[in-house]
Amino acid sequence: VTDVDVVVSSLYDLFECCCYADSSASVEWYNHWLSLAEGVAFVPNPSLQPRAFVTLGTVTISSDAERLLVSCVKVLKDILLRSMHADENNLPTSIILCLARLFPRLPSTKSFLKDMYWLAIM
Numbered sequence: 001v002t003d004v005d006v007v008v009s010s011l012y013d014l015f016e017c018c019c020y021a022d023s024s025a026s027v028e029w030y031n032h033w034l035s036l037a038e039g040v041a042f043v044p045n046p047s048l049q050p051r052a053f054v055t056l057g058t059v060t061i062s063s064d065a066e067r068l069l070v071s072c073v074k075v076l077k078d079i080l081l082r083s084m085h086a087d088e089n090n091l092p093t094s095i096i097l098c099l100a101r102l103f104p105r106l107p108s109t110k111s112f113l114k115d116m117y118w119l120a121i122m
């Protein structure tokens with residue numbers, strides 16, 4: 001999972017350096033990347049789902065962070081409530097990594113920031 005984080009971070013940095021923020025091509029490319037990552041992250045697939053959550057945490061901008069945070073917490077809850085299989089060990093780690101990346105992008109006025117503190121303590 002950490003290798004995926006490095007690759008996605010590098011690709012995102014390259015994207016930011018090469019594309020103008022206001023150009024329609026960069027917005028279209030970003031939206032496509034985000035929609036692909038979302039489409040894979042919320043469909044059970046032991047090999048792709050952890051990588052998609054890492055990607056979501058890296059590429060999500062602040063306007064999408066709150067919506068994705070709620071969805072990620074729901075998936076994390078479902079994963080932790082059911083029995084863990086050997087092939088799902090990376091999934092909780094990748095979701096927590098995604099949440100850690102989404103947390104700084106949240107508005108500080110949101111009420112669930114206290115809940116995120118307790119999630120971090122656990």
